[in-house]
Amino acid sequence: MATTRSRKFLLPAAALSVSLLALAGCGSEGSDSAGGSGDADCAAYESYGTFEDAEVSVYSTIVDVEAELLENSWTDFSECTGIEVAYEGSKEFETQIGVRAQGGTAPDLAIFPQPGLLADQAPNLKPAPQAVSDLVDKNWSADWKKYGTVDGTFYAAPMLANVKGYVWYVPATFEEKGWEVPTTWDEMTALTEKIADEDEMKPWCAGFESGEATGWPGTDWVEDAVLREHGPEVYDQWVTHEIPFNDPKIVDSFDRVGEILKEDKNVNGGFGDVRSILSTPFAEAGQPVLDGQCAMHHQASFQAANWPEGTNVAEDGDVWAFMTPPIDASQGTAITGGGELIGAYDDRPEVQALQAYLASAEFANARVSQGGAISANKGLDPEVATSDLDRQSIELLQDPETVFRFDGSDLMPGAVGANSFWSGIVNWLNGSSTEEVTQTVEDSWPAS
Numbered sequence: 001m002a003t004t005r006s007r008k009f010l011l012p013a014a015a016l017s018v019s020l021l022a023l024a025g026c027g028s029e030g031s032d033s034a035g036g037s038g039d040a041d042c043a044a045y046e047s048y049g050t051f052e053d054a055e056v057s058v059y060s061t062i063v064d065v066e067a068e069l070l071e072n073s074w075t076d077f078s079e080c081t082g083i084e085v086a087y088e089g090s091k092e093f094e095t096q097i098g099v100r101a102q103g104g105t106a107p108d109l110a111i112f113p114q115p116g117l118l119a120d121q122a123p124n125l126k127p128a129p130q131a132v133s134d135l136v137d138k139n140w141s142a143d144w145k146k147y148g149t150v151d152g153t154f155y156a157a158p159m160l161a162n163v164k165g166y167v168w169y170v171p172a173t174f175e176e177k178g179w180e181v182p183t184t185w186d187e188m189t190a191l192t193e194k195i196a197d198e199d200e201m202k203p204w205c206a207g208f209e210s211g212e213a214t215g216w217p218g219t220d221w222v223e224d225a226v227l228r229e230h231g232p233e234v235y236d237q238w239v240t241h242e243i244p245f246n247d248p249k250i251v252d253s254f255d256r257v258g259e260i261l262k263e264d265k266n267v268n269g270g271f272g273d274v275r276s277i278l279s280t281p282f283a284e285a286g287q288p289v290l291d292g293q294c295a296m297h298h299q300a301s302f303q304a305a306n307w308p309e310g311t312n313v314a315e316d317g318d319v320w321a322f323m324t325p326p327i328d329a330s331q332g333t334a335i336t337g338g339g340e341l342i343g344a345y346d347d348r349p350e351v352q353a354l355q356a357y358l359a360s361a362e363f364a365n366a367r368v369s370q371g372g373a374i375s376a377n378k379g380l381d382p383e384v385a386t387s388d389l390d391r392q393s394i395e396l397l398q399d400p401e402t403v404f405r406f407d408g409s410d411l412m413p414g415a416v417g418a419n420s421f422w423s424g425i426v427n428w429l430n431g432s433s434t435e436e437v438t439q440t441v442e443d444s445w446p447a448s
Helices: 020-026 042-048 064-072 075-081 093-103 115-124 130-139 142-147 171-177 185-198 216-239 248-261 301-306 349-358 361-368 388-398 414-429 434-444
Strands: 054-060 083-089 109-112 157-163 166-169 202-204 294-299 320-323 334-344 403-406
Touching: 042 075, 042 349, 054 093, 054 349, 064 083, 064 361, 075 083, 075 349, 083 349, 093 109, 093 115, 109 115, 109 349, 115 334, 115 414, 130 142, 130 157, 130 349, 142 157, 142 334, 142 403, 157 301, 157 349, 157 361, 157 388, 166 171, 166 301, 185 202, 185 216, 185 248, 202 248, 216 248, 216 294, 216 334, 216 403, 216 414, 248 414, 248 434, 294 301, 301 388, 320 388, 334 349, 334 388, 349 361, 414 434
Parallel strands: 054 083, 054 109, 202 294, 334 403
Antiparallel strands: 109 334, 157 334, 166 294, 166 320
């Protein structure tokens, strides 16, 4: 259902052409301003120009409360530029965006949750204007710009982000038991064995049930292992099929994860044996950490929203998280994650103005300051984050030493990343060997 929450206040000046060079400068610095004030300082938006009777449609997967927060983040922009934003969020976005594009009813801007879906739509999109490209060069790493680039043409700026690979635990339990937060994968394995031998709680709890998408949390485990065990080059070759899905290196990483997840002694606190992982909803799987039935739970930064209301998520609180440690500590920090990319189906000046604002540091600060979101935009002030975990995640994303790679299954063709990889994880936990599963996934890879 379309919604139009942004108010329109037309400024006296006639609509002006957007100065793309000026827009690049406008978005170059961070801002403490938060959207939705309704009492905007329009000096911050002068470079975007002013427009009369201008409307820009935006379509994405973001719905409910998150949609309201997103719309709040451009209220001041809309008030000052006169651009009314007609926003529509839909859970059917992935299937409908292509239908709309082919039917001639594409939105002006679409917020893509997957680089692969963006690539599918590239023939229908307009290349990003130079101002947006300049903003991304200044405020994001080259890796992030690559995810918005198809066949050498840059189409889409990154917007928000999430960090995967966190391991959630109860600090008080670790302190009471004398357990140390592991700094390498081997230390994490040793801690797993120690907790299992003590036999007071299971080392891990896990849940991969997610309706038709059951299995996806397992792909996150494998992707974390591949990146940490074999580095970003092999990771890139794997997701682009330059090496087969069943390459021995990938088989090794599956088995590394299997040493934890495919052993009944290690899982599944509060739920059952290994196979119970498949029937445990991913959003509920971490709860036994809080009542001492398991010690650790692997899940992304958005797990913070899955804890019961009132849970204190902090280093000295009820629950906290450490990043899945490296295989070789000398290789530094490598993380996987996800995010959205903004592509344009139209290049009217008002569309380019909003496109530039959404790529700016001002937008990132306005959205993140409302809570429940982070971004890899280097102009984002980590101090505007509303939680310690969000602040830590932003600092990880902005750290130039961090190796970041987008969620591998989101980069693979849909027949693999949103199909055979997920079902392969299900078969794997049901007893199929790593070799059988990786061969089946390899066989499913599209020929072209």
